[in-house]
Amino acid sequence: MERLKNLKVEDFETDPIVVSPTAPISEVIGALKQSGAYEVFIQDGKKVGALTMREILKASDISNMRTSTLMFYVSKLSPETTVGKAAKLMNDYRVRALPIVENGKIRGAVTTRSLCRALLSAKALRDVRVSKVMAKNPITIDKRDPVSKARRLMIKEGIDHLPVLDSRELCGILLSSHIVFSIERGWRREPSSASPQATYTSRFQG
The missing domain is CATH 3.10.580.10 (CBS-domain)
Structure with a gap:
């Protein structure tokens, strides 16, 4: 398990969904539905924003809303960030994915889904009971x-x-x-x- 925590997030990188800050919320919902993802990322200058299903739930009227209205800023990962640090940041921000940024641009993402796939192959989990982690x-x-x-x-x-x-x-x-x-x-x-x-x-x- 310790070995897994020290792996680099680039080993678990997936294609991110990146949208414009001016994208309509309805467009974001369509992208989420098509991809099965729970969040999109927004490149906002040097910062990276995120918009999740949970934030969209807060909207009282999505018909005229833009992404920038509901997005929030998240920590950026580098390709060299460890899996352990990424998992902690996901827990802190209560998100399912974080962006991997290189040269100031979003190049990928690491998700709970990709990390779970890695955990499935970790021998350390074979003897861990569900009651210990539920x-x-x-x-x-x-x-x-x-x-x-x-x-x-x-x-x-x-x-x-x-x-x-x-x-x-x-x-x-x-x-x-x-x-x-x-x-x-x-x-x-x-x-x-x-x-x-x-x-x-x-x-x-x-």
């Missing part, structure tokens, strides 16, 4: 609660996932992306025949 007493929501309550909880607690319960039994999980994409559909007035449960909740099979 979040205890997670915040949950009942499937009969309004989505507005889930949105408030995600914003207040800084989370992207909510386990959904039915009579205290786990029946699915609600993601910030489910809510954001539903808001976008409503804004575009696209007809949808999906039920609220199907629209907002990823069900567990089995």
Whole structure:
């Protein structure tokens, strides 16, 4: 595990999604939906901004908003930054990805997804039990609660996932992306025949 922490982030680099500060929020949502990502990056002079699903949740009206309205600045990684430092910064900023910058320009990103893939091959994890790393007493929501309550909880607690319960039994999980994409559909007035449960909740099979 110690060896993994000392590896360089360039070994786990992925292609970033970079948008203009003037890009409409609706355009950002489309890019996130297409890529399956949770954040985009913005080159703002020497600084780098980020816009996440969670920040978009805070928007009261996305129809006329620009990226610069909701973005926040994040730490920049160099290709030589260690995985351990990158993981700590992600935790500090509560983000799933950070930009890798070279010569003042965004050249890539390191994501929790790419780091998790590396962890899967780490022998040190083979003997680690889930109970040692899981979040205890997670915040949950009942499937009969309004989505507005889930949105408030995600914003207040800084989370992207909510386990959904039915009579205290786990029946699915609600993601910030489910809510954001539903808001976008409503804004575009696209007809949808999906039920609220199907629209907002990823069900567990089995």
